[in-house]
Amino acid sequence: MIVGIGTDILHMSTLSRQFLKFDDPFFCKTFTEEEQRLGALNDVPHIYFCMRFAAKEAVFKALNTYPDRLKHWNEIEILNSDNGAPYVRLHGNMKKAAEEKGIQQIMLSLSYDKDYAIAFCVTST
Template sequence: MIVGIGTDLCDIRRIQQTLDRKTLRFAEKVLGPNELLVFQQRLAKVPARGVRYLATRFAAKEAFSKAIGLGMRMPMTWRRCEILNAPSGRPEIRLHDELADWFAQHQWKAHVTVTDEVDHALAFVVVETL
């Protein structure tokens, strides 16, 4: 049974502007440790790919926070929710600390998809009962 659906559309240009103003502090605030490694690798190879990665993760976390009904309040935080790719390339949500415990208590499962095109990143999350 579906318990929540969330979506978010992010303007990649705004993410770039924020990075330009706040340097990498913005990425460090939004991304968890595993995501940060991927971001830094992509940014070093092709800067635009790094920015797109950050934008899709930002959108996915916003969508996830809507799907679980918390928004960005405890136990939901930017860094406790990571969107990482499975070996197949499929994005997956990995939760940490209090957020992982809270989510497990509800016995929910989350599905996420992300995409980006030119100036926008889009994420869609469905949360269902196990």
């Protein structure tokens, strides 16, 4: 059964490159260490991080929980499987929120074009 859906579109210039530095507080509270490591290895890190930020927004919406439960965006982690498909790993309050709702599966689709990143998420039991 579907618990929630979420979508987000991000104009990539909104997430300025100045915030995508390893010593920036926003960057550290938004991306997990693994996301940071993988993003640094990416050919186009700015697009990588913009897509993950859009994904985090979509996942948060699909979890359908109270905004004050999200302490840091890095409680939602976006990684890729061996075949390149994105998947979600939850931590802290977001993991607890999903467990309380009986969420068993989080499906995520990501895409981008020249200026925009988009994410679509469905959560189900």
